[in-house]
Amino acid sequence: MFTPCPTERSVAIAGRVEAFVREVVVPYERDPRNTDHGPSAELVAELRDKARAAGLMTPHILPDGDHLTQRETAAVLKPSGLSPLGPVAVNTMAPDEGNMFLIGKVGTTAQKAAFLDKLVSGQARSAFFMTEPAAEGGAGSDPSMLMTTAEPDGDDWVINGRKAFITGADGAQVGIIMARTGPKDRIAATMFLVDLPNPAVRIERVLDTIDSSMPGGHSLVAIDNLRVPQTQVLGEVDAGLRYAQVRLSPARLSHCMRWLGSTARAHEIATEYATTRKAFGKLLIDHEGVGFMLAENLIDLQQAALMIDWCADALDGGSLATTESSMAKVAVSEALYRVADRCVQVMGGLGVSRDTIVEQVLREVRAFRIYDGPTEVHKWSLAKKIKRDQLGAARHG
Structure with a gap:
């Protein structure tokens, strides 16, 4: 489902993360300690104990403190999102992932010792x-x-x-x-x-x-x-807005990575349903209206994966990637919402129940269209850049 991982180390880490989420984390999805305000502190601690024992706590930050590249991070965070509880368990969730990145970039040695270390270890949120x-x-x-x-x-x-x-x-x-x-x-x-x-x-x-x-x-x-x-x-006094940009572009891209994993899993569940459930004498997937929705899901998921990797490459190249992250955030959040919505539609009554995670994924990615900047704000910002670039080119033409 995902594009190839860029390095051997990210192949290895991503594979271990995926196996852990599918085998260990997924069974917790119906745990009553999942509340309307998120998993309880007890459940978070239990999941993180298991991740720590598996050597998968904060897998995008290496034991020597080095951070994976953004492209490598994408490879790891996508499978961490295969369950809504996955990022919580392996400590790749928001806002901690973005906060760790920012403190790592801007914080002093003393600040890292006092604040960052306990976040990386998963002992604090x-x-x-x-x-x-x-x-x-x-x-x-x-x-x-x-x-x-x-x-x-x-x-x-x-x-x-x-x-x-x-x-x-x-x-x-x-x-x-x-x-x-x-x-x-x-x-x-x-x-x-x-x-x-x-x-x-x-x-x-x-x-x-x-x-x-x-x-x-x-x-x-x-x-x-x-x-x-x-x-x-x-960092420096009065430089907070500049640091916010250092944090926000990678953080909003990390959201894209995690929710790509969740919607890919929703698609898996909907596909299994459509290939086992019959109606009007044949499998649901053999009804063109259903089969086409699943085909459109594949297209949206692949395009989202490519947008994420494209923006990750821009960040890895040293750019703040403000424009690229705005484009990726809009494209990915809108595409993933379409995927989740189709999954609910394919599954009918089961899709709106809490017997699977599909309805939760729909709720989560609906919120994501607002969080880290609503779609319309990003489009407005991009439109301003288009105007600025065009007028600048005209002046110098």
């Missing part, structure tokens, strides 16, 4: 505090609307604000908080590393959302006079 409540005019897809503030106070910073849809905040031990540090007439933000839980970071409620795969769910959070030492500024 993290949260990325950027999005803010829309009702209060806070930042969403437009980071320039950031309202949370950080004010210097001696050797510390004092942070105040409210955040919304913060994935994994409930139960996280590491936080990265984005706050405005420049005057209101200038867009400047800084990232801060924080230890959690902290009484100054209060979860007001865990939101009820369409998706349910991420531990801790998505929270509405109040930050009241949170004091953070200067040593926990991640």
